[in-house]
Amino acid sequence: MSLTNSYATTLAIEILIAGVFVSGVNLLLGYTGLVPLGNAMFVGLGAYGYAVLTKLLDVPIWAAFPLAVLIVLLLSVIVGFICTRTREVEFLLITLAFCQMFYGLAVKSKPTGGTDGLTGLSRPDLGWLGVSADAPLVFYAYVAVVAAVMLFLLWRIVRSPFGSVLVGIRENERRVQAMGYGVTYYKVGAFVIAAVFAAVSGVLSAQYSYFVNPEMMTWQVGGEAVLMVIIGGRRYLFGGLVGAAIFILAKQGLSMLTENYLIFFGLFFMLVVVFLQDGVLGLLDSKQTSHRKDGKWWKTRLKSAA
Numbered sequence: 001m002s003l004t005n006s007y008a009t010t011l012a013i014e015i016l017i018a019g020v021f022v023s024g025v026n027l028l029l030g031y032t033g034l035v036p037l038g039n040a041m042f043v044g045l046g047a048y049g050y051a052v053l054t055k056l057l058d059v060p061i062w063a064a065f066p067l068a069v070l071i072v073l074l075l076s077v078i079v080g081f082i083c084t085r086t087r088e089v090e091f092l093l094i095t096l097a098f099c100q101m102f103y104g105l106a107v108k109s110k111p112t113g114g115t116d117g118l119t120g121l122s123r124p125d126l127g128w129l130g131v132s133a134d135a136p137l138v139f140y141a142y143v144a145v146v147a148a149v150m151l152f153l154l155w156r157i158v159r160s161p162f163g164s165v166l167v168g169i170r171e172n173e174r175r176v177q178a179m180g181y182g183v184t185y186y187k188v189g190a191f192v193i194a195a196v197f198a199a200v201s202g203v204l205s206a207q208y209s210y211f212v213n214p215e216m217m218t219w220q221v222g223g224e225a226v227l228m229v230i231i232g233g234r235r236y237l238f239g240g241l242v243g244a245a246i247f248i249l250a251k252q253g254l255s256m257l258t259e260n261y262l263i264f265f266g267l268f269f270m271l272v273v274v275f276l277q278d279g280v281l282g283l284l285d286s287k288q289t290s291h292r293k294d295g296k297w298w299k300t301r302l303k304s305a306a
Helices: 006-032 040-056 061-083 088-108 136-158 161-178 183-209 219-232 239-257 261-275 279-284 286-293 297-305
Strands: none
Touching (some): 006 136, 006 219, 006 239, 040 061, 040 088, 040 183, 040 219, 088 219, 136 183, 161 183, 219 239, 239 279
């Protein structure tokens, strides 16, 4: 299928937008060992922040994008310090609780349209380049550039001493704490970075659809992000992007074949969990998987980081 085909372009845009969001979730799930079920709240907050700034406050688009992300960043610091005081199931549930709280606020908010949301949002003005962002291929190129920048930042983060500490926390949190690292601050840092990725995805989604509504921040969206990470391969840099591509393409393909596509999609996911515990990338890179499983490499990285 050619990318010049409008349907293929639409799928490519959706994969990249979801990939940015899921890559942030992967930093928490795959690299830090925290399972966030409510990270979709930051997708919605980023999208609503952009919508309110541009639609209600007439802030220029070029300023609204970073400002919306900055607002989410500041809010995620507060939420992060609360959520990271918990572990495992408690962490999952408290992120879910925050997600439902913000979802309820969006539903009850009259200035933003309540359940109807806000329509008529704008895409960035690329007239200075002689093109229009309303054209599918042009908007795809714009999203691709943003996604590439975000993935590059993620690559730098996971390969830095900060990333090594996160992996150490995943493998043995008490040992990392005994080595003198402030585990809480590293967890909050990972939480905030994941929130920024979600906010960027939310702004891109709002620009893509010209529309925001509370459904963007439901727990189901957060749950799907976790599924994408598992399908693609947690602990792999591109696991989120690969998982998003497989998830969206499989869902679209099955929906064309049958109305009961969710049954078959559920079976597909169960097969992935049973037979591909390290995801698709884990299957393709079994050597690296065994290297990561031995639990030794991160100790060397931590010592060099110190």
